[in-house]
Amino acid sequence: EDQVTQSPEALRLQEGESSSLNCSYTVSGLRGLFWYRQDPGKGPEFLFTLYSAGEEKEKERLKATLTKKESFLHITAPKPEDSATYLCAVSRGGANSKLTFGKGITLSVRP
């Protein structure tokens, strides 16, 4: 069965203090690894799709990387508006394309 584990559960940073969020996964035949941002009471907002080990993608202060066993979401010089829950998910793709999510990491950035 596909499994996704995210750590830490919660992270508190000072504005400007860079850090990384971890996502470890077990899946047979990875088709894609996905990062989403979710604000309280809202639906997940798509950030990145990573397809193969060694791939990296960037968007503003966020950079996602992928290895064969885990993914990292690096946050450089975070701002208070980066406070949210960050979700990681995996998919096998094709006819079996459901997303399997981790529990998420709640990030709080203090001004």
Add this chain to the structure above:
Amino acid sequence: DAGVTQSPTHLIKTRGQQVTLRCSPKSGHDTVSWYQQALGQGPQFIFQYYEEEERQRGNFPDRFSGHQFPNYSSELNVNALLLGDSALYLCASSPRGRGAETQYFGPGTRLLVL
């Protein structure tokens, strides 16, 4: 370009009742998936619809059923509601072909069962 839309935004029901939630996919998308998200948890896959048929189903009882219409919109029906069905219900859509693996989520419907 309108994103995924869901209705209603909030809903309160009592145990034993039935509920129908609605979803319109993002323009150009033909596949719709439904997820249940309990408080403090990641979304759990319920089922996926493609070409008006259920293509894949997660570990949810038969009380959860769905439908997809020719215009790709979808409904989620839950019968005989239980207190444990209280959650945020999310609809996600994805396109055919390139990028089909990436799912885009709507704002969700918050269901409270009393």
